[in-house]
Amino acid sequence: MNREIELDHITKIEGHANLYVKVTHGKIKKVELRVVEGARYFEGLLLNRDATDAHYIASRICGVCSQAHVVGALHAIEKALGCKSTPQTEVLRELLLLGDILESHVLHLYFLALPDYYAYSSALEFANSDPKILRAALVLKQTFNRIERVLGGREVHAVTPVVGGFSKLPTQEEINGLVKDLKKVEKMVLQVPGLIGSLDLPKFSRPCEHIAISRSNGSMFFGDEIKAMRNGKVFSIEEYKRNINEYVDFTTTSKEALFLGQSFMTSALSRLNIHYAKLSPVAKKLVAGSKVKFPNDSPFANNFAQAIELVEFYYRALKLLEGLKIKQEKPIPVKPRAGHGVSATEVPRGILFHEYELNKSGSIKKCNIITPTSQNLHNIEEDVHAFLPTILDKHEAAIKLELEKLIRAYDPCISCSTHFLSLKLDRE
Amino acid sequence: MRKIYCFGNPYVSGDTLALELADSLKVDGFEFVKCTNPAHLPLGEELFILDVVKGIKKVGLLLDLKKLEQHNTVSAHDLDLGHWLQMGENVGLIKGVKIIGLPLGIAKTEAKREVELILKGLLINKPKMGHIHYYTEKTL
Numbered sequence: 001m002n003r004e005i006e007l008d009h010i011t012k013i014e015g016h017a018n019l020y021v022k023v024t025h026g027k028i029k030k031v032e033l034r035v036v037e038g039a040r041y042f043e044g045l046l047l048n049r050d051a052t053d054a055h056y057i058a059s060r061i062c063g064v065c066s067q068a069h070v071v072g073a074l075h076a077i078e079k080a081l082g083c084k085s086t087p088q089t090e091v092l093r094e095l096l097l098l099g100d101i102l103e104s105h106v107l108h109l110y111f112l113a114l115p116d117y118y119a120y121s122s123a124l125e126f127a128n129s130d131p132k133i134l135r136a137a138l139v140l141k142q143t144f145n146r147i148e149r150v151l152g153g154r155e156v157h158a159v160t161p162v163v164g165g166f167s168k169l170p171t172q173e174e175i176n177g178l179v180k181d182l183k184k185v186e187k188m189v190l191q192v193p194g195l196i197g198s199l200d201l202p203k204f205s206r207p208c209e210h211i212a213i214s215r216s217n218g219s220m221f222f223g224d225e226i227k228a229m230r231n232g233k234v235f236s237i238e239e240y241k242r243n244i245n246e247y248v249d250f251t252t253t254s255k256e257a258l259f260l261g262q263s264f265m266t267s268a269l270s271r272l273n274i275h276y277a278k279l280s281p282v283a284k285k286l287v288a289g290s291k292v293k294f295p296n297d298s299p300f301a302n303n304f305a306q307a308i309e310l311v312e313f314y315y316r317a318l319k320l321l322e323g324l325k326i327k328q329e330k331p332i333p334v335k336p337r338a339g340h341g342v343s344a345t346e347v348p349r350g351i352l353f354h355e356y357e358l359n360k361s362g363s364i365k366k367c368n369i370i371t372p373t374s375q376n377l378h379n380i381e382e383d384v385h386a387f388l389p390t391i392l393d394k395h396e397a398a399i400k401l402e403l404e405k406l407i408r409a410y411d412p413c414i415s416c417s418t419h420f421l422s423l424k425l426d427r428e
Numbered sequence: 429m430r431k432i433y434c435f436g437n438p439y440v441s442g443d444t445l446a447l448e449l450a451d452s453l454k455v456d457g458f459e460f461v462k463c464t465n466p467a468h469l470p471l472g473e474e475l476f477i478l479d480v481v482k483g484i485k486k487v488g489l490l491l492d493l494k495k496l497e498q499h500n501t502v503s504a505h506d507l508d509l510g511h512w513l514q515m516g517e518n519v520g521l522i523k524g525v526k527i528i529g530l531p532l533g534i535a536k537t538e539a540k541r542e543v544e545l546i547l548k549g550l551l552i553n554k555p556k557m558g559h560i561h562y563y564t565e566k567t568l
Contacts, residue, residue, distance in 0.1 A: 126519075138521055
């Protein structure tokens, strides 16, 4: 039988995308994930702008992971300008990023992924069936947003981080307040892996490559090297273009990427697959008590990985905040100069690359930004290709739902990648 | 001191009025707080909100969140103020909401005068004073 499935505007993802699938005589002939978000041209918008403005502009790429772009841009620009920020600045930047990741994981798990598994059209339906779930979602989101507001001056598009430091530091009282706020939600955070781990996830797995920052310098989020899980390669972030090849597929408005010629995944799942041994005892115990094990080849396990990261990063944020004694320091002054800088940052959906080349007056001459979703798009298509035959005997509506679950498991951020879903299934 | 949470987008023409009024309104007993995100709102209490509302003709009080347009969350961007308030009230995290609605395109001086009257009515705990316009099915 020949079929054509078209998922027109995939919902509960960030941005707009369609999926087109052609099935001929029961065989999958074509899978195309078409990003239909308008081209964003951010790399072009950044050209000729002063290097010290890059993070403000780049953060507008996304309202969900704006702080990730702030931190990624600042690190790359500081390298280009030869500026080394203070240890306190780095702790505050990590906290800002932690607030962003924690809030983004809550948003995705509770408001976008969970309703699928309860067959709800929206998280608002939890108000009648299980108000505790919705209460937890709102309280957690608010708490993690507060970290972003205290550190960055507001919840999205932070205004206080600047090249060389912070234009306004949080007060010790605000930091102590965050510690109290985080302690109040500990129980709620610890319940998330149990909730996500109890979901009846589709039984599907496909081995693929995973990459994550290697943590060779001890940092969970900012590194000098990238590690690939399957082929074991470790490469410097300066060599990212030699290993990760961005290409243009003219059926979409987003670039896609391959790692050494193969599709790959960068995500919370990738981080846990590669760094499981480094998880805290609390997080390991929660994994041990679940049906999910790491390393894991199922993209659906990414939701559980996000839930485990919620616990891991919650304690990381708490530890950093408890150890923080704010010292008054001004941003390190920088002088315009020609230079080049690359940063790699672990952000909610995987690794984010920012690269800048500056001219002698400190303006941006070249810029390249590769978001995690761009890197994951090809892998999503390959997963759809492999997953579809296992569900092809279902009704079209069921096929569409299962495919949407698969795509949403990646937590794709299409606005970021355009630089996302409707499904068309074509059967002949 | 009762807090009035003012929402808007400084970059969107017509949606800046509540933020502008936050700077210029001075009413005893009220503090005006500019908000950039619904998550900024405190939980566990009654909320007073000032915002531009599309589809109304007069400055007035909206007490029933069901009057706000309902929609599903299909993307991370749908978690807007209205949705946040509806979810919070449905699970008891928000103990009632009074939204002072500003019609799109109203003059600032007129809006300021009308808001001051509403706030004075709220202060003496007589929000149902005759001159306050309430949004109902008929008057929306």
